[in-house]
Amino acid sequence: MTTYRISQLAERAGVRPTTLRFYEQAGLLPAQRSESGYRLYGDDAIERLGFITSGKRLGLPLEEIRDLLQVWEDGLCTDVRHRLRPMLATRIAEAEQRATELDAFTERLRQALTEIDGPPRPGRCDPGCGFLHHQHDPQPTPIKLSPPRPTTDNTGDNGTTPAPIACTLNGSDQAERAQQWHELLDHAQRRDPIDGGLRFHLPAHTAGEVAALAAAEQQCCAFFTFTLHLSAGELQFDVHAPDDAAPLLADLFGTPN
Template sequence: MSMMRISQLAERTGFPATTLRFYDDAGLLPAGRSPAGYRLYGEDAVARLTFIGAAKHLGLPLQEIAELLAVWESGACKEVKADLEPRITARLDDAQQRIAELSSLTASLHAVLEHLETLPDRDQPCDRHCGFLNSPRPAATAVEEALEASRQVPEQETERWRGAPVACSLTGGQMAERAASWRTAVEGAERTPVPGGLRLTLPADRTVTVAGLAAAEQRCCPFFDFRLRLDGRVLHLEVRAPADAADLLAELFGPAA
């Protein structure tokens, strides 16, 4: 069998020699030894590195890669699949959580930046009158508090929308802009009829956007009722309106399936 020195394997695969040594020490890429003590690799090392590279690209840690390699070497393809699927699901959950956190951070930064832009320029040293110390709460905190409050409000206090007049305070251009924002926010949602409205099931990383739109919508159109519930990786948004506003509800949020 033709054997390769570490420099030859590095040139062939594109992995730096330092990485190959690290993989050897970690037990991921065991090497033979020449009489002079040089690391030697067979053709199987190329396939092994391809497998390691693919697993690294998926974000798997080295410990999990080592476990997966053992299955890959000794088991059938279906066993590799069975071992890999829960690991990928866990990584996907982590990625979704990071997306939600980044969305919250982005919304918070935008809110603070907008606040700063409204403050006057002053030549004096900063103090409480500047407003820097009174910046708005981060959007993520506000959304979390709103979701918690919605779970604690007595049922009779959540029915005010039923008696609100079916009228919107937005102008034509503002209504069109708001409708476009809603279409983007609920794109691809799964729609289910509920009494008086519909439920939209969305990815959880849209929570900040949807909660902000719902709060703005109720200020101009108090006849809408919004209820948000987080369930793992999804957000359930229930929207209700009086019968007189059924057409507007369908226009903004789409017909139920």
């Protein structure tokens, strides 16, 4: 049987070695140890990683993937399908809910666009402009791209409803996301404090990866805001969070140099 060290398996599977170590800690990918203490994997690890990747592409949390792996190891294909079915039904319901919310939000944007394409009113913009809500109108429901979580009422003084200080990722996925940020931001040449957040100075070639991870973060933690500015071969990446989210900001993005 072929054996692989962690760097060899990572290269073959197209993942980072730190991801393999995280999967081991999460109980997804066991590893043997050589006499020198190196992690060793067999050919079955490649198939196991394919199974994990398939589960993540379906949006399954790591806890559910771990449950499925146990069934996959000990049972038949029929058993795996039986266990997977309710998981997929839940994901479909969540996706349909998000699609409904997105459709409603898209219609709201179209209505606003129709209003501003009409003849402008003289003077300042007021509720008569159409796209502004009258004070007696109900506040529109903010768009949520993930299942709602219970939160306290933190409506601001201006009547708007800020994004709730809550993350829709479960514990294992939060740990994985934090690890992804730490790996990426290790490339930072400098990190400075700014009002309400942090500023990272990164090599320009990281811009695509930073943007993709920031977009993913917005899907589950909408209270974070990100700004990317690329110039002179450097990426300036700003992260802002409300005061109440300062501990989460530090956990994910660290502290200034």
